Amino acid sequence: MSDLNDVYNDLIMEHSMNSYNKRKIENADKTEKGHNPSCGDEIELQLKMDGNIIEDIAFTGQGCAISQSSTSIMSDVLRGKTIQEAKEIVKTFIDMIKRETTDEKQLEKLEDAIAFKNIAYMPARVKCALLAWHTIEKML
Amino acid sequence: MISAEEIKKDFLILKDNNIAYLDSGATSQKPKQVLEAVEKYYNTANANPYRGTYKLSESATQEYGRAREVVAKFINAKYSEEVIFTKNASEALNLIAYSYGLENIKKDDEIVISIMEHHSNLVPWQKVVKQNGAKLKYMYINKNYELDLEEIKSKITKNTKIVAITHVSNVLGTINPIKEIAKIAHQNGAIVVADCAQSVPHMKIDVQDIDADFVVFSGHKMLAPLGIGVLYGKKQLLENMVPFIMGGDMIEYVYEQETTFAELPHKFEAGTQNVGGAIGLASAIKYLENIGFDTIHKLEQEIVEYAKQELSKLEYVETYYTPNKENHCSVISFNIKGVHPHDLATILDSCNVAIRAGDHCAQPLIRYMNIPATCRATFYIYNTKQDVDKLVQGLQKAYNMFSKFIH
Numbered sequence: 092m093s094d095l096n097d098v099y100n101d102l103i104m105e106h107s108m109n110s111y112n113k114r115k116i117e118n119a120d121k122t123e124k125g126h127n128p129s130c131g132d133e134i135e136l137q138l139k140m141d142g143n144i145i146e147d148i149a150f151t152g153q154g155c156a157i158s159q160s161s162t163s164i165m166s167d168v169l170r171g172k173t174i175q176e177a178k179e180i181v182k183t184f185i186d187m188i189k190r191e192t193t194d195e196k197q198l199e200k201l202e203d204a205i206a207f208k209n210i211a212y213m214p215a216r217v218k219c220a221l222l223a224w225h226t227i228e229k230m231l
Numbered sequence: 232m233i234s235a236e237e238i239k240k241d242f243l244i245l246k247d248n249n250i251a252y253l254d255s256g257a258t259s260q261k262p263k264q265v266l267e268a269v270e271k272y273y274n275t276a277n278a279n280p281y282r283g284t285y286k287l288s289e290s291a292t293q294e295y296g297r298a299r300e301v302v303a304k305f306i307n308a309k310y311s312e313e314v315i316f317t318k319n320a321s322e323a324l325n326l327i328a329y330s331y332g333l334e335n336i337k338k339d340d341e342i343v344i345s346i347m348e349h350h351s352n353l354v355p356w357q358k359v360v361k362q363n364g365a366k367l368k369y370m371y372i373n374k375n376y377e378l379d380l381e382e383i384k385s386k387i388t389k390n391t392k393i394v395a396i397t398h399v400s401n402v403l404g405t406i407n408p409i410k411e412i413a414k415i416a417h418q419n420g421a422i423v424v425a426d427c428a429q430s431v432p433h434m435k436i437d438v439q440d441i442d443a444d445f446v447v448f449s450g451h452k453m454l455a456p457l458g459i460g461v462l463y464g465k466k467q468l469l470e471n472m473v474p475f476i477m478g479g480d481m482i483e484y485v486y487e488q489e490t491t492f493a494e495l496p497h498k499f500e501a502g503t504q505n506v507g508g509a510i511g512l513a514s515a516i517k518y519l520e521n522i523g524f525d526t527i528h529k530l531e532q533e534i535v536e537y538a539k540q541e542l543s544k545l546e547y548v549e550t551y552y553t554p555n556k557e558n559h560c561s562v563i564s565f566n567i568k569g570v571h572p573h574d575l576a577t578i579l580d581s582c583n584v585a586i587r588a589g590d591h592c593a594q595p596l597i598r599y600m601n602i603p604a605t606c607r608a609t610f611y612i613y614n615t616k617q618d619v620d621k622l623v624q625g626l627q628k629a630y631n632m633f634s635k636f637i638h
């Protein structure tokens with residue numbers, strides 16, 4: 092197993108405990124629920140679009156630190172991106188967690204979401220990290 | 232009296248991994264005596280039981296029969312054919328639901344269970360009531376996480392045909408008054424199914440004394456290998472039930488369009504059986520009886536009381552068990568305020584402490600308690616005070632990690 096502090100690092104902890112992305116969007120364009128029964132993690136993602144661009148993204152929900160921080164950090168990373176860019180980032184994130192991409196150059200586009208890299212070595216928690224990303228896949 | 236430290240030496244996995252294993256409620260570890268008995272069977276007596284006419288097959292048949300007798304004696308069954316080997320408690324409960332429930336439950340009949348049931352003693356009954364137009368009623372817990380006698384009496388009525396109840400809750404550790412429940416059920420003309428998966432490993436069960444009509448448990452929670460479980464049923468009930476799984480060894484005569492079935496216990500044991508598992512179970516029973524249930528009770532009482540005392544010193548830990556010591560057994564569920572149980576389990580894992588986090592296959596109970604999940608430490612004969620100390624250290628670490636982010 093990887094070092095615990097690599098996973099529960101300050102960035103992840105701060106996002107899980109005190110996320111400014113945890114809020115409702117007034118007249119959102121899209122809403123989608125995600126659920127991870129193994130942990131009981133639940134999120135509801137909301138998108139506000141400006142044409143092709145994700146103008147705002149926010150979520151509500153409850154669950155473990157990994158699922159909640161992953162959702163929050165994803166919100167930061169995808170805000171302001173085009174749908175096409177977002178799709179690529181989502182794919183790269185999923186590939187990283189499944190250890191199908193380790194190319195540093197590729198991973199750069201994940202910005203802060205790269206903090207979850209070591210979750211790949213914690214099989215029991217992979218679902219937590221992926222919940223938000225699988226949920227947004229359905230919305231893009 | 233033998234000590235937990237002494238017992239632990241028989242469990243190589245615990246010795247070699249330096250792990251505080253606090254998940255015996257999910258499955259216990261296995262002592263070398265049990266593993267040796269299984270190995271010996273495969274090295275000296277293995278063949279397909281019942282089917283061969285040579286010496287080895289006869290030895291397999293005999294060993295299997297002997298294992299059944301050991302189990303029958305262990306639970307004080309009147310006849311050894313009242314003991315049916317299954318894969319686990321879940322399969323045994325499904326057998327009862329299909330072969331007894333579906334056949335006997337009629338429209339508007341009631342099946343009574345408790346809110347603390349494991350899904351294995353809940354989902355099969357949902358199927359029975361849905362299919363037959365009957366009702367599933369719940370007995371709820373009081374603030375001590377126990378079933379009140381008034382609650383039991385108000386739910387079990389003349390309409391009740393089956394009462395299916397866990398003897399010990401796998402989330403709360405509550406010991407239910409199984410004997411009184413059986414009595415009340417019988418007074419109302421209902422039969423009783425006792426899920427003893429969490430009690431048989433820890434206490435002497437006498438099926439005639441508690442007078443349950445069916446009793447189920449899993450070998451793997453009581454030192455035996457995975458894949459062997461037990462259904463006990465009163466002979467007269469079992470004899471009148473239809474088979475559950477059809478196949479080899481459970482028949483008498485098979486014609487092109489008709490079949491007659493074998494006698495008990497074979498009627499309920501289709502296909503080649505897990506003889507190695509049954510021998511492992513018999514060996515586990517011998518191991519437990521050698522220590523003795525009085526000693527087991529004392530050892531567990533000591534460790535559980537110590538754990539309760541140490542946990543109560545951590546003001547940020549919330550626990551869920553009855554204050555009545557005599558109604559509580561081997562399970563402590565808990566939460567740390569502000570820390571999700573799965574994060575806690577991950578952090579404890581990094582401290583070499585194995586506990587379980589989640590709904591523990593008891594979603595209706597967790598929902599009723601209005602919490603998202605719990606962490607659960609379960610204790611067995613090989614757990615020492617050092618295991619508890621490691622748990623407490625891990626909890627402190629987790630609390631420190633999370634509390635600095637609570638603004």
Ligand SMILES: Cc1ncc(COP(=O)(O)O)c(C=O)c1O
Nearest residue numbers: 319320321349351401428429449
């Ligand atoms: C109370 C109770 N009933 C039934 C079961 C099911 O046992 P198994 O999974 O071995 O079938 C369990 C254990 O998981 C349990 O704790």
Ligand SMILES: [Zn+2]
Nearest residue numbers: 130132155219
């Ligand atoms: Zn999770």
